[in-house]
Amino acid sequence: MPNLFSVSGYLIYFWSNENNEPIHGHVSKGRHTKHATKFWLTSDHGCILATNGS
Template sequence: MPNLFTILGYKVYFWSNENDEPIHVHISKGIPSKNAAKIWLTRNGGCILDSNPERIPRKDLSELLEIVQAQFFMICTAWKKHFKVEQIKFYC
């Protein structure tokens, strides 16, 4: 499970067994867990919140979404490298 970066005390990462899904990241405070927020990346460089079972506060979540969007190309590059794919599937 690659940790992409840590910001505001939250880890942004991939689960290693999800390469059949469209590109997305998980975000959690502290140790990664299945209660992490899930964010889809979109073809146009944006991102969409799928779920927030960790209940990240709205203010933090807004900042995290902006950061994920700003790191779009880095995340796409890391996805291709980690999952050994040439083409990325996007949520939309």
């Protein structure tokens, strides 16, 4: 999975195929994980965050 960048130990990255989900990125501490926080950038220059609680 491609890394966009890292900041203070957090990785910002994306998967190449996520089953018809809108384009979004992931943030996780230290390593890639399927339980990472997801974020979507909106057309009004906002951001939507989603976590799975794990």
